[in-house]
Amino acid sequence: MKNDYGPVWVIVEQRDCRIRSVSLQLMGQAQKLAAGLNTTVEAVLFGNLMEHHVQPLFAAGADRVFLGSNPQLAFYEPEIYVRAMVRLAQEHEPEIILLGSTAMGRELAPLVAARLQTGLTAHCIDLVLDENNILEQRIPAYGGLLSIICPQKRPQMATIAKGVFPIPEPDPNRSGEIIPVAVPEDMSPRLQTLEVVHEIPDEIPLESAAIVIAGGAGAGDPDGWRQIADLADALNAALGCTRPVVDEGWAPLESMIGQSGRMVSPELYIGVGLSGEQQHMVGITGAKVMVAINNDAKSPVFDQVDYGVVDDCREFVPVLIEKIKAYQKNQVTC
Amino acid sequence: MMKIVVCVKAVPDPQQACNIRIDPVTKTLMRCEVPLVLNPLDKNAMQAALDLKEQFDAHITALSMGPPDAEGIVRECLALGADQGILLSDRAFAGADAYATAYTLATAIAKIGPVHVIFCGMASSDGSTEWVGPEIASFLDLPVVTMVEEIVECRSLQWKVKASLAHGYRLMQVQLPAVFTVTRELNTPRALVFSGIIKARKKSIVRWGIDDLGVPAEAVGLKGSPTIVSKLTTTQSKREVNILTGTREEKATQLLQKLVDSGVV
Incomplete structure (x- = not known):
């Protein structure tokens, strides 16, 4: 029987081949939404030599991982990432796409959304399905909460900050399918990342402070x-x-x-x-x-x-x- | 000549925006008379354009979409040093989400003609979506760098810019024309000067409506917006506040005691 709903996608982020925690948190929420829609959870992950690092995604709830892996993808390369992700989304027609509100997510999300001609909600603090199985994307405003929906266009897209949802308890027995994605290796002539520098903050990190x-x-x-x-x-x-x-x-x-x-x-x-x-x-x-x-x-x-x-x-x-x-x-x- | 467009937005004064609240009974917005001001980060976008104009032969267009009242912030940009001001104002544009806003602004930029650089503030203080800049770039099929904190190299059509990461940065090489969204780290916006205000009085602001842009009504405003607000709910706090009383000294002593008693200090 064909599903009424396309899969729920999480655009996963990695740094030095490690899956970032916000992506795992979103995977947990994606699983809940997918259960409500009776559909699957799929992760989209780009990087280099990532083949042996995708198990945490399955353990966190992914049924399938679309994996783009080549040396040009080691760092977030906007033009290559956008082109490949848009093509992939057009092919597989996800119902929902979730991204972390990270530096990458907040640049990538609007670039993908605009090209897919769909809506995008920023920095949600909750995601639930309404009575029509439409994604209610909640954001705080004016001393209350606004629920934003994208009633007609698909996919429904949202960014969510780290820490909004918990990391799901990993299930080491879960496994899934890795689907290689052919991503062209040629660099964009008009935009390139020359260098990425991560500094170690000297102040106490907010997230872990007592x-x-x-x-x-x-x-x-x-x-x-x-x-x-x-x-x-x-x-x-x-x-x-x-x-x-x-x-x-x-x-x-x-x-x-x-x-x-x-x-x-x-x-x-x-x-x-x-x-x-x-x-x-x-x-x-x-x-x-x-x-x-x-x-x-x-x-x-x-x-x-x-x-x-x-x-x-x-x-x-x-x-x-x-x-x-x-x-x-x-x-x-x- | 370097052609620059700066996209600016009139927002409710952030200092007073906390006065806009949801009526707990009717679940509608209780609007107070909050004046419109230039979005704080758009001042950095304007300053970025002005800094370029000091180095190169440049022409700056300040572009805004908003209600007729938004003319004030376009005039402010003229006073800061923009050469031209364009306000996109039409009932048909009302109720636009980020997507429809970006589409309308992109259409206007295409109408302005070839431009080299488009600056936007990284986010607006009211919507806080950060989407308009990158979505403009998508509609115009231009490269974009978001969260620019430094323009490292801008002497040729091949720029180098630093884009902010949570801790660190990305160094990007980008071919103009391109869109840049800027952070407040990029520069220090200069204040208005009287001579600028006087000069701005002589400059006229162009008003474009839907007919000037030649776009269908379904593509702009609320009709052109994929997202809508479906609900407005109030939130209730689960905490019961204990307001400490007494002199300043007494309150400080009490507070410290409470914190020690709770075991958190």
Whole structure:
């Protein structure tokens, strides 16, 4: 019997032949969606010498892996990747295509979507099937959630940040089919990657930090921002921020927490001088204790935390740092 | 002459955008009077064009699609130093998603004629999709580099640019014409100067509607958008807040105690 629905695809990302965790997370969610549609899960993976590295995809739920493997594919090469993936999608007509909201995913997704003349939803925080088996792609907005659908065009495409979905429990007994994809080896004459440089960050990574301090526009100026950074230092916490802080240039884009940034799940989260916008708050999942410091008692952030301090963060933070330092000093001498 | 198009968007002032909320009862948007401003990252896109104009013989077109009110941000681009301003404004364009927006902008760019460089901000502060730049490139069949943080080499038609990665960068070689979406690391946008504002008053803004672009109504606006909003839901917090009271000192002491008691500090 022919399936009513095409397969659910995940565009998988690798670095140095290792499957990136966001791809495995999406594989788990793809499996749930595919079960609802009674269809299969297929992974699309490009790289070099990847043949012996695809088992984690089967263990995570893939039924088939379309594998493009040649030396030109070792790194993300936009023009080659796009051409090959568009052709593959036209041939196999997937119902859904999911990509990670990574540097590659957020460039590749619109290039593929536009050429397939279909819609694309950015940085979803949930994906479910509605009563008509259409993919409801949820994004935070205006203090709530918007559900975006792509009712007519196929495939339905979405990008999702790392950490939105859990990595599925690997099933080592699962296996599947590897389907080699012939990808032309000629480079694009108009766009080429000359070099890819990965730097090792010297700050505490947000994703694995036990304590996360997030600062917002309430910092006021670079001096105010430095105080928030000092608070993070005092608590040995990772420092994150909201979009206005990135726009002001006080902190880099890499430290933005939320829907289009990083997902964190610390023991303790302290939001300083921020209003609790959904786009930011969805980035904090499963924190044990949440604290907000904001001068506006009516700020929506106070509906979303365990402890609230209504005060100007520029005045309050230095006092808090002093108390923390005094406490830590006591701990050491006792 | 180097022809540059900068795509710009009028967005609700990000400082005040938090005032737009979903009415928990009616599930519709409660719109307040939030003024439209130039999208923050589009200022970096404009500055990238202005920096090139300082080095080369260049002509800058600021292009925007939006309601008639968006004219203000096109005028701002003229004041910053753009030579020409074009506003795509028509009822038929309303309700466009990223795909239909990119299609409309791409059609306008094709109408402008041969261009060498198209700059876009990496994302808009309201939509945050990041799709418009790369989708414009797709419709025009041009190469694109997203998240450009440095233009390393631009003396020939073969550019080298650094594109930002979460930690690190990609060095890309790209043949013009091409589309670039820019990050705020690329440059520091200069503020408006009075003489620019005066000069901009003399420049006229071209208004193009659907007939000027010669596109079918089904291809633009809500009708041309593959995606639609199907639902608007409010979210409820599961946490009950304990607001600490007292003097600043007392609040700090209490907060520290709570954190120590919870075992997280």
